[in-house]
Amino acid sequence: MSALETLSSVLVSNGLITAFAFVGVVIWLSYLVSNKLTGGRIHGSAIAILAGLALAWVGGAVTGGSAGLADISVLTGVGFMGGGMLRDFTIVATAFGVNFDEIRRAGLSAALSLVAGVLGSFVVGALVAYAFGYTDAVSITTIGAGAATYIVGPVTGSAIGASSDVIALSIAAGLVKSMMVMTGTPFVAKAIGLDNAKSAMVFGGLMGTTSGVAGGLAATDKRLVPYGAMTATFYTGLGCLLGPSILYFAVRALVG
């Protein structure tokens, strides 16, 4: 066995540890770029998340798989490190030290933002689907639901019997949304007043995509994360509740 093969077998059999080292290097390089090339104007974590997405594209293009960089055998650990379990565990940890009164005070606006977020994204997605020539209620509803999140889309689509290519489209729309939120948030944060607990909770409720909100707020100000994540976590459930029921019936009533 050559030294290279031995190295790769060590990396593969210690996947999660490899991921820690790999992500550490990515973040170190990102902060270097942030400080040296942008003079600190673009936040290091924003660059690191962008780099992550770019690497995910490379991984997907090279392997043809669906898990980005994690489909490359020596980097499967990245998939575990960035998977739902550790993501949600660390998000919960960010709540440590959060002021409960802040949450209670913003409660009503947060609840309102959840409803407005699901309806807003759904209506936009449904209108776009209609504009692109979809006229049946099932496809319009599924694509609209996909504009909410990439989980609400397929859940709604399977419930009302959408075709698999429409479901794939709804997932793509949700993925685009999640990535736009991840990368765009730090750039619009100031303009939309994203500098306090209340607006972060409203932001989480409006955007809804857990990965988008988690990444976007991390790239803006880490202290906002628990507030945004708190509301965003209710969004997908609400979307799955409304999508195949009220929203589908409403679309069916409109387009016949």
Next chain:
Amino acid sequence: MVIYGVALLAGCFLAGMFLGDLLGVILGVDANVGGVGIAMLFLILISDALIKRGRLKPVTRDGVVFWSAIYIPVIVAMAARQNVVAALDGGFMAFVAGSLAVVVCFVLVPVISRMGGVGEPLPTLDRGDEG
């Protein structure tokens, strides 16, 4: 001991996930409803009560704080495992639907968060201070 902090976090996490799944079953939806949020509320309330009684030692806190500090690296790993190729291959319509939804929601953020008074901005932070 550090493990007490980690175990506290794990307990809150599992309890939240359980209630979120249960809520999903009750509502009849195939999703976890608010599990993470419920877990966060548990952590906030329990740790607050323990701190007030002086029962949360600094070492115990370290068990929670470490995971909070490792959050951004986890998010970078999460970004690196997204199906970016599928998002870009989804075609123009998927792109328009997804990005237009984001733009509309961005615009709604100040509209809704101004209702009932604007929140207090967080104090400015020294950027070198991050996890």
